[in-house]
Amino acid sequence: FLSTSRNKNLLLTIFQENFSTYINVLFEIHIDLSIETIILTDISSLSSISQDKEFLFNRNSLLKIDSIEYDSINNLWNIKLIASNNEKKCIHKYLKWIQKEMDYHSSMIYFGHLLWNELGQMNQAKNYFHILLKLLSNNDIDISKIYIELGHINNEIGEYNLALQNYQCALDIYQKQIPNDNINIASSLNNFGIVYKNMNKLNLAMNYYQQSLDIYESSCSENENRFHRTNPMINMGLAYRDKKDYDTALTYLTKVYNIQCDILPNDDPLLANSLINIGNIYRDKHNLNQALNYYQQALLIQEIAYSDDHLNKAKTIRIIGIIYYDKQDWQNALNYLNRTLKMYQCLLSNHNNIAMCYGDIGNVYEKMNDLDLAFNYYEQQFQIEEQYLCLSHPNLILHFDRIIDILKKKNQIEKAIELCKEKLLILKNILGIEYESHLRIARILILIATLYEDKNPREAHQYYEQALEILEHNKNEEIFQICLSTMINFYWKCRMFDRALMCQMKLLNLRRSTLSSNHLDVAYSLRDLARLYRAMNKSNEALQYFDQSLHILQSKYGSEHIDVKKIQKEIIDLKDIVKSLSSNADEDYNNRRCSNAHKAFFIMPQENLTSQSSTSSFDTKTKSSTSDSASAICVII
Template sequence: MNNTETCNDEQVIIWLDLDIYNENTDYRLTVDILQEINCRVLLFNNSTTCVDHIRSIENTKIFLIISGFFAKQILADIHQLKGLHSIYIFCTNKFEHEHLCTKYRRIAGIYTDRKSLKNSIERNIHIMNKQAFTISLFDQKQKLTKVLSKESGLFLWFQILRNVLKQIDSEHSDEAKQQMINICKNYYQNDVITMKQINKFKESYKSNDAIKWYTAPTFLYRTINQALRTEDLKLMFSLRFFIVDLSIQIHRLFDEQKNTFDLLYRGQILFNEEFQKINNNIGSLISVNTFFSTTKDIEIAKRFVELESCTEEADKTGVLFYIRIDTLHSKTIIFADIEENSLIPDEKEVLFDIGSVFEIENVTYDDHSNLWKVFLVTTDKGSYHMQNYTKFMEYESQETNPAILFGSLLIDIGYTNFAKSYLEYLLETPMKYDQDLANIYHNLGRAIRAQGNFFEAKIYYEYAYEIRKTRDDKFGIARSLIGLGYIYYVLGYHDRAIEYNQQGILLLKYLLKTSDHILIGLALLNIGSVYFTNEKYDVALFYFLEQLFMHNRLFDGEHHYSISPLIEIGNVYRMKQDYKLASRYYKTALMICEKHLPSDSPLKLNTYSRIAYCFEEIRDNQLAFEIYEKILIIQKKFYSESHPNIAQIQLQMEHTRRESINKST
C-alpha cells in the first residue's frame, strides 16, 4: 500500500490494481488526475490488504477503483460494506465486465480511459457533497421558554447564528479573512491541490464572487457545510468572513430578482431515522442547518436522488422535496436563483440562506417513482419563535446582544462545554460596551457552574459584578448578587449567601416596582435552601411557598418554574415526617414535569432524578422505580448501552426494586 497524500477530508479514493506500482507513465498520470479530485488516494496491489483496509475505515466515504481482474474476485465480498460509496471498474475491455453492473448496484460504471473515470468520480463526489445536510425540528406545540428540547434549541440556535456571525464580522476585516485562510491551510496542509486553491482565494477573491466560489469544486463548499452540519462552532466562526459574504450576496440577488417561483425541488437520500423524524412531525417547523440547495427543474432533483440511491446503503430512504413558496407568509425567508452566478449552471439551482425555515405540510409515497414525497412550505414562523425567545430572555436577564444570547441558549439546552468555549471566544472579540463584557463573564459563570466547578464560576461572577458596579447597572448588579448568593450557599458561606440574595431582592423590587420577577423567585429559592440545609424548616417553607405563589401569579397556573419550589416544599414536609403531604407536592411536581418539560431537556432528566430520590426517601419505592424507568428510556436516546450513565441508573433501579420487595415482606 502507498498513501500518496494524507489530509483531512470526508472521502477517500482507493485504487486496486495488480500493476499499480509498475513504472508506467499512465498509472502516474492517472494518480495525478485523481488527486485533482481528492487529495486522499490510496493505492493497493493486493486484494486482501485492500479489503482489510476498507473494513477498517470509519466515517469516510470510499470511492473504489478496481481492475477487471480483481472485480471478478472480490466484488461479491465487498459490495455491501458500509462506507463504500461507489465502485468504478477501470479496465481495457468494457464489454467483458458489463454483466457485473446488473449484479452489483454500487458499480457506477466501467471505464477504459482516465478522463471519463475522472469525470464520473468528480460528479459523484459533487452529488454526495450536495446530499450532505442536517435538519432541526421545532414542535410548535411546545411552550417557548428557556427550557427547550435539544431539537428545538438547535432550531433556534441556527435562527440566531446568522445574525451572530454578521455581528461579529461587522467590520469584515482583512484580519477575519486571514484567520479563515490560516485555518483552511492548517486543515488541508497536506493537500497540494487544495493549498493552491486557498492561495488563489487569498489573491483573487472578491465579495461579489461568493456564489461562484461556493459552487466551484473547491475547499469552500465542503469545509463550510462540514462546519455547519457538525455544529463546529470554532470552525464556523473562523469561516465567518466567507459565510457572511455568501449570505449577503444571496440577499442582494433576492432583492434584485423579485422571484415569483411557486415550487422548487430537491432530491435527497436520508437516513431512515432522519426520514422518520420528518414523517412523524407533519405540521412542525424544519430548519435546514446549511445553505439549502434546491432546483427549478424537478427532473434534475429526481436525477440527484436516483444517482445517489444506486450507491447508498439499505438504511437510507430516497426523498423528493417539494418546496412551495408562500410569499405572503415568508417575508423573512431569503433565497436566490443562482443559475447565472454558479459555475454549474446546468443544475438550475436556487439557494436558500442559512437557517431557512419550512413547515412540513405532508408526506406521501409515490409508487410510480418509488420515492417518498415531502411537501414543505416557506414560513416566517421560525423568525417569530426566535423573536419570542429573545423577548423572554430580555425580560429575564435584560440581555439583548444576539451574540451573548447565543451563548445563553447553549447553556439552556445543556451544551455547557460548547457554551464555555464560545463565550471564551467572545472575550477575544472587541466588545463595544462594558455591559456586554459583564454579561459574557456572567454567562461564563453560569456555564462553569453547570459543570460543577463552583470556585471557578465564582471568579467569573465576580468579574461581572465589579463591571456592573462601576457602571451602576442596577439590574446587572442584582443578577450578580443572586448568582454569587447561590455560589456562596453551595460553598458553605451561608450568612453571606442570605445577605447577597436579600440584597438582590431589594434591588430588583426597587428597580422594577414589583415583587414578582423570575430572578426574585430564584433568590427566594436560594434563601429557602440555606435555611433548609440548616434545618430551619419552617423558615425554609416560608421562602419556598413565597416562590411558588409568585410563580403562580406570574404565569397564571402551571409552569415549569413551579417544579423546584414544589419539590423543596415536599422535602420540608418529608423532614417533618408528614409523608402524605410530601408525596402530594412531589406528585404535583412530577405531573408538571411530564406535562410541560420537553422529553430530551436536561432539566427533565434532572427533575426526574430529584423526584425519584424523594420518593425513595419517603419509601414509595414503586413510584421511584417507575420514574427511574422513564429516565432510562430518555438516556437510551442519547447514550449507548455501555455508557456509565445507563449502568448507574440500572443499578439504582435494581436497588429500588429490592427495597420495594423488602418493604412488602
C-alpha cells in the first residue's frame, strides 16, 4: 500500500522544513471512488498526526499522468495523477511492450539502455556500462551485450571508430560462443552497417546489411525472428534511397511493411514509421499525391497510438505540411505547419524544432508574397537559433541570408546593410580575436558587398576583398564557392576581367581539389573560364577550356543534351570569329557577322591598356567609351 495525505498544506509545511537539494516533486492523486480496482482506506484515527488525514491505497493502482507543472512559489514540481479504470487494456499493452524491450536484455543491461535511449543520459550510461565491464567476469553472459550498448552510445554521439571497436568486441565474443548463423551475429553485422552509413561509407554499410540478411534467411524459417529481420531490411531500403535507387528501396521498405502488418497490431507506431519511409521514397520520386497518401495513413495510426501531443506525431504533421508546400497548396501547408508549431510549443521550450517551424511557415508566406509576415517568422526562427546553436552552425549563416534576402525583395537595402553591420559589431564583441577569421564574418561581408554592388561598386569591391582574405585562411568549401561565384559575377558586370579571371581560376581549382575530375561542377567552371577568356580576346585559351568542358559534358549527358549543343555552337562561332579576323576582312563584314552570331558586344581596349581592366574605375560608363583606335570584338556571355 501507498500512504499519503489529504492535507496538502500540511505536506507543504513538512516539505519546507525538510527542504532538499534534489529535485522536489509533489504527487497530487485524484481517485474516483467508483473504480472497483482501487482499494482505499482512511487511517486518520491511527495516525500519529491527527490533522494529517492519512489514507492508504493499493500500489498496483493504475494512475494516468494528467499534467506536470512547476510551482515556483513552493519550488517543486506538481505532478497530477488521475486514477484510471482502463486497467486491463493498459496493463496488457505495457507488459507486451516490456516483454519486447526485455527480449534481448537482462534487467541490469536494460537499466543502462534506458539511461541513454529514453533519458538521453549518454555519459552516465557510458560510465555505468564501463563499471559493469570491471565488475563482471570475462565469461559473463552479459559482457557481449554491454559492448553492444557501448557501441550504440558511441554511434549516437558520433564516436564512430569507438563504436566499431565495441561492436567488434561483441562480435568476437559471439563468434567464440555461438554458431556463425546465430541471429545475435546477424544483429551485430547490422550494427556495423549503421555505423558505416553514418561515416558515409555506403557501399561498406550495404555489405554488412546483406551479410545480416543472409544469416536470417539461411538460419531462420520464414516465420522465425521476422520482427528482428526487418531491421537490416529497413536499413538496406534506406541505403538504396541514399543511392537514389528508389525502386529497389521501395521493394525493401514495402516488404518490411507487409511483414509488420502480419505481426503487429493495426495501431502500432512501427507501422506508421514504415508508411513514412515509403512516403519519403514517393516524395523523392516527385509523386507528391502518393507520398501524401502514405503520410496521412501514418498520421491516422499515430492519432490512435498517441492520443495527446507527441513528437513523432508532430514530425508527421510537419511532413504533410511540407508536401502541401511542394504542391503549392499554401493554405493547407499553413494549417499543418501551424499545428506542428503549436504541438512543439506544448512539448518543448524554445527548442530548435520550434525554430524550424517558424522557418517553414516563413517559407510559405514568402511564396505567398506576404514578405512582412515572412520576415517576422524568419526573425523568430533566427532568434531561437542564436540562443541554442553554436556560433559557427551553418543554419545561422543560411537563415540570416534569408532575412537579408527578404529585405532586398522589399527594396529595403539601407535597412539590410544596417542589420548586417549591427550583426558584425555584435559578433566582434563575442568572437574577440577569432573575429578576423570566422566564417560567419566572411559570409556577412559578402552580403554587404552584394548590397553595395549597384549603389557603390567601389565599396562592394572592398567588402569582397575582406571576405576573400578570411576565406583564403579558413577555406569552408561551400562559403568559399559562394564568395568566388558572386565576385565573378560582380567583376563581369564591372568589366574587371582580370579580377574575374583570378576568382574563376580559384573556383576551378577548389572544385578540382574536392570533386572528381569529371564532375559537372568542374565542367561548368571550365565553360565559364572559357567564356571569360573569350571576353578578354584570348581565343586560344578560350577554345582550350571549351574543349575540356565539352568532353566532360558529353561523357555525362551524351551528344543531344542542350548544354552540349550550346558549347559546340560557342566553339564553332569562336573559331569563325578567329578565322574571319585572321583573314583581314573589312571591319563592317566582321561586325555584321559577329552581331548575327553572338548575343553580347564588348569594346576591348588596346593591348597596352588590357592590364588596366582590373584596376580602373568601377564606373562602367567610362569603360565603355574608349578611344577611336580600339578594336571591336564580339564575344558571347
